[in-house]
Amino acid sequence: MSTRLATGGRLIDRTKPLAFSFDGRAMRGFAGDTLAAALLANDQMLIGRSFKYHRPRGILASGVEEPNAMVALGQGPRLEPDQRTTTTELFEGATTASQNAWPSLDFDVGALNNLAYRFLPAGFYYKTFMFPRFAWKHLFEPLVRQSAGIGPVPKEADPDRYEQAYDFTDVLVAGGGVAGLTAALAAASTGQRVLLLEQTPHWGGRAPVDGIEIEGKPADAWVAETVAALAAMPNVILRNRCMVAGVYDHGYVVAQEAVADHLPGADLPRHRLWRIRAGRVIAATGAIERPLAFAANDTPGVMLASAVRDYVVNWAVSPGDRTVVVTNNDDAYRTALALLDAGLVVPAILDARASVTGELPALARARGIRVLEGRGVAKVKGGKRVRAVEVCVQAGEGAVLETIACDCVAMSGGFSPVVHLFSQPGGKLLWDAANGMFTPDPARAPTGADGAAFVACAGAASGALQAAACLADAHAVGGGKAKSAPKATAPDEAPMQPVWMMPQGAPVALRFKMLLDFQNDVKVSDVQLAAREGYESVEHTKRYTTLGMASDQGKMSNINGLAILSDALGQPIPATGTTTFRPPYAPISFGAVAGEARGAVFAPLRRTPMHAWHEAQGAHWEPVGLWRRPYCYPRAGETHAQAVNREVTNTRNALGLLDASTLGKILVKGPDAGRFLDMIYTGVMSTLPVGKCRYGLTCNENGFLIDDGVVARLSEDSWLCHTTSGGADRIHAHMEDWLQCEWWDWKVYTANLTEQFAQVAIVGPNARKLLEKLGGMDVSREALPFMTFAEGTLAGIAARVFRISFSGELSYEVAVPAAQGMAFWTACLEAGTELGLMPYGTEAVHVLRAEKGFIIVGDETDGTVIPQDLGLGWAISKKKPDYLGKRAQERSHMTNPDRWRLVGLETLDGSVLPDGVLAPAPGVNANGQRNTQGRVTSTYFSPTLGRGIAMGLVRQGPERMGEVLDFVADGKTIKARICDQVFYDKDGEKQNV
C-alpha cells in the first residue's frame, strides 16, 4: 500500500484539497502535489503498461527522469498524451488516464507479450524488416502498430495559446538547486546580468530533502534567504517552472516556461518558449540516480531510493509500509532514515559493497536497521505490486539466501551527473571509474566565437556529489573566491562501488528480467545480444535495441546500458563512450515551438488600403504572396464562375475597377540608373523619354524570365519599375544584389515604394469618362496617349496616372497615396455608378489578359522559360552589348528551334482544356515514360468569345499553326488546334482610343 502520511510534507498545503480522477476513479490530493505524489497518496502505484511487453509499470522516480509513470491528461481538445506525472503539478479537476493498456490497466491482453520475451528480442524491428520480405508489411507492421505507441493522440485543435520571448544575459544558470543558487549569487556579486532558471516550481533542489545544512542553517532556510537575496538584486532574474531545453552554438539557449500548466482555464499563455543569448551558461543541473539491474526491477513498487525519500519528505506520501533498500552507495541510507523518521519500516538494507563503514550506514545501524553487506536482490516477487525480495550474494549467481516481505524497494545504483547542457553544444566527458560516472571535462568544454569555454557545469552536475564539495565547486564556477564559498555540512560518504548487474554472475534467466530502459523495454539480455550480433558502436546499439530512444531519452538507462555493452565487448566504458546528448533535455510542446503563430497571426497577411472594403463586399479571396486579393466579387446567387464572367463582360462593355495596389513599385535613381536598368531589363530603358512607359522583362543570369512589368521614366535620373505582385521584394533584392555585390561603383539608389501608393486600374470603354468625372486632369487621347503617364490631381487627390493596359481595353492605372487609397476608390465607385462601373477581381484580370494573349510570370513561365520561348523577342534589345541573361540565352540549348514555345490553343468542341495537361507524342523516353510535345499553361472560359481559350508551350509551336494536338486529361483525349494566342482585338483598336 502507498498512502498519505498524517503529518509532514514540505511542499503540500493540506488546507487546499484538490479533486482529480484517474481512469474514472475520483481521487483527492493537495495543492503542491505532483500528479505522481497524489496518485501514490491514493494507493495508485500501477500507472500504465510498458511499450513493448505491456508489463505493469508504476512510479519509478520523482522528477524529469521518470520513464514510466505517464498518463493521458485532460479531455477533448485539451487531451495530451504522455504527461509525466512526476513533473505535472496537480490541479483541481485534473482528468488522467492510464496509457497503453487494453482493455484495462489491471487486465491487459497485450501482457501476453510478456510470455513472448524471447520472441521480441533486440533488433526485432530490423529483423522483421529483413526476412521474409513480405512479413513486415503484412504481418509485423499491422501487429506492431496495434500494440505499440504510448498515449492517445488528441483529435481536436489545441485551444490554448502559447508565446515566445527573447532574453539576453551575461550568465545563464540552469538549475535552481543549492548549486545553482550558489553559482548565481557568486556571478551576480560581480555585477553581471544573471538569469537563473529552475524547471520545477521550487528552489533548492534535493538539499532540503537530503537534510544538508548550509552556513549552519537547515537547507530550506538557507535557500529561502538566498532566493530572497537574489530576487532583491537588480541584475538577477529568477524564473521557476522554466526548463532549459537546449544549449546551442554562440550561447543560444532555448528554455520552456510552463506558465499556466498548473492554472488550466486561466487567460494566460500555457507555455512560453524563451530564446536566450547567454554570454556564459552554468549548468547546475544536478545528478540523476541510476536504477540497479536486478531481475523484475520494473515491478511496481520498485523505485529510486531518492524518489522514495522525496515522496516521504516533500509530499508526506508513504510508498509502502515496508521498504527494502538496495544500494551500492551511502546516499540511499538517507532514504532508510527518512522512512524511519516517518514511522515506516525498513526490514533491511542490502548493500552490494562487501564492507560498509560510512557515517550514514552507522546512523542506520544505530537505529536498528539490518544492514546486509555484500548482498543484492536476486529477484523481486510480485506482479502488479512488490510482495517480497529474494536476497542473494552480489558476488554470486543469484542463489536465494532469504526472502524478505516488503511492498516497496528503494534502489540506488549511484548517480549520473546531468551533463546534457554541457554536451549538447559539443562538450566532452571524462569517465570517473571510482564513482562510476561521466563528468564534464572542463578542458574540452564547448567554446564560443572567442575560443573560450561558454558552458561549465556546477555542483553535482560537474561530479561534486557531496554537499560541501558541491557548493565549493558551484561558487568557484560562478566566479566567487574560494574563501567566500558557502559552507555545507553533511555526513561524509564512503566510496560507492559500481554495480552494473545484480548479482554480478546472474544467469540468463535473471538477465531476461533485468530492465535497463524501462520505457522502451530494453533488458540486459537485449544489449548483450546486440553485442553478440556484432554491434560495437554505442550509437548503433542504441538504435538496434532502442535503448534510450524513448521520450525520457535514457536519462536513467544510458549509463547502465553502455556499461553492459562495454562488459559484453570486453572493453572499458570510456572505450565504448556515450551516445550524443541532443536537445531538448526533456520534451517541449509543439505549441511553444509555434509560439504566437496561430489563428489571426499565423502568418503576416498583407492588406491593401482597400482590403476592408473587399472583405465587406464578400470578395472571394486569392492568396498572392502574403497578400490576399479579391478573386471575384460574387453577388447573391452567383457562382464564382458566373461572377468572373459578369466582371469580364462588364469590363469589356462598360467599366471595371481593380485594386492593383499590390503591384511592386521600385524607384531607381542616379546617374547610372539608365545603364543599370539596361542590364536588369532585356529591353532598353535608358532611352525611354521622361513621361513615357515601357514594358520590361527581367531575366536571371541563366536567361530565364523571372519578372515583368511596366517601367516609367519619372525624371532625367529616375525610373519607377513596376513588378508583379509577388515579385516586388524579390526583384528589389535582385537589384540590390547586383548593385551591392557586382556593380558597387555604379551610382544608383533604389527604394521599394510598393506600399506608398494605392493603385487602381480603371478599365473599359467608359474609363476616360470616369476620370473626367473625377476631374482635375486632362486624360484625353492627345494629352495622355497610350504608354505615357501624367501627374496631377484626381478627385482632389494627388495622383500619377499611367495610360497602360493589361486587358486590351482603354485603361488607366492611377497611383494615389496609400492613406487616401480608400477615399479614391470610394470616389471612383460613386462617380462610376452611372457609367456601369463594377469592381473586378484577379480571375477576371487573368481572363482579360488571356483573351489578349498576354503572359503571366508564373503561368507561362516556370523557371525554365526564356522570353524567346514566349514570342517576346520584340521586348529584347538586339543592339545592347549585354543584359542579365543575354549570354545564357545564346547557348545552343536556348536557341534550339525544338524548344517548346508559346501558342494559342482552341479546342475543337469549344470546351475548356484542363490546366497543365500534356500533349503526348509518339514513343517513350529512356525511362519508359510517354514522350510529350506540349502542355497547357493558361486556360479559361472566355465570356467574350463564348468558348474555351488556352495558351500553351508546344515543341516548334509557332511553326505548327493549325495543327490539331491530342491533350490527355483523366484518361480522356481532348483535341485542340494550335492558333495565334491573341484571341481578341488583335489590332489593339479597343485600347487605342
Place this chain on the structure above:
Amino acid sequence: MSDPVSAMGGQSYEGFAHVADAGLQGMITLRGDLGSAAIAKAVKAATGCALPAPRGIVTKGQAAVAWMSPDELLLLVPYAEAEATAAAVSAALAGEHVLVANVSDARALFRVSGAKADQVLAKLCPVDFARLPAGELRRTRAAQVAAALWRSAPDELSLICFRSVAGYVYDLLALSARTGSELTSA
C-alpha cells in the same frame, strides 16, 4: 479632398501596457553618402537635427532623423509637411547623387507605452531591451515581419512597420500585451 487615414485608424489596446496606432507620421527616405557635408546641411535645414551616428536617432521637436544603414537615413516630420520637406531636401541636394522619397504612406507607426512596454516587444523582437538606450533605433523584426523601434519617450517605445502588415503587427502587439502574461521575474 479627403483626409488621409492611417492603416489602423488610431486603434488602441489596453493590456499590461498600452498599444496604439500612432496615426500618420511623415517619413522620408534619404539615401546618399552620409559623409557628405551637403547631406548634413540639408538634413539640418529640413529637420533641425544633426546626422545620427550609426544605429542612432536624433530628435528635435517634432522632427527626428534615424540612421537606417550606411547609406540611408529616415527623416521623421509631421505628416502634413512630408511632401514639402521631401521636395526641399531634394532641391537642396540637386546635383548630388541621392535618392529622396516620401514613404509616409508606406509605413505604420505604433507606440507601446507603460512601465512594462519593453516586455511586449521582448516577445516579438530579438532585441536586448535592457541595453537599448534612448537615442538608438533598432532595425529588427517583429515575429515574422521587418520592424524598426526606438525609445521615443520615457516608458514608451515606437515601432515602425510596413503599412500592409499593420493589422498583423497590431494583433501581435495586443496579444503580447494581454494582462497576466507579463514577463516578471519569480
